[in-house]
Amino acid sequence: MFNTKDPYLLLSIVNMKLRDEASSLEDLCKxxxxxxxxxxxxxxxxxxxxxxxxxxxxAE
Structure with missing residues (x-):
């Protein structure tokens, strides 16, 4: 899932997972x-x- 070549698709997936499933980036990555x-x-x-x-x- 995180191996997508498109970084914007990755951004969308990660932010959705952070919102819906994980309490932190560390938790999500584990x-x-x-x-x-x-x-x-x-x-x-x-x-x-x-x-x-x-x-x-x-965005920075």
Whole structure:
């Protein structure tokens, strides 16, 4: 699921999962066996950063 080539599709999926299923990015990554740093890096390349207060990726 997180291996999509389109970073904007990844952004949509991750934010939806954060909203509906996970209490944090760390929790989401553990649930789906993903490296948090890799998810953050891929989304930072298109101008998004994780905001722990909002529990969402937001535009920088």
């Amino acid at each position: 649930t789906y066996n993903q490296k948090q740093e890799e998810v953050e890096e891929r989304l930072s390349k298109v101008g998004y950063k994780y905001n722990s207060t909002l529990n969402q990726f937001v």
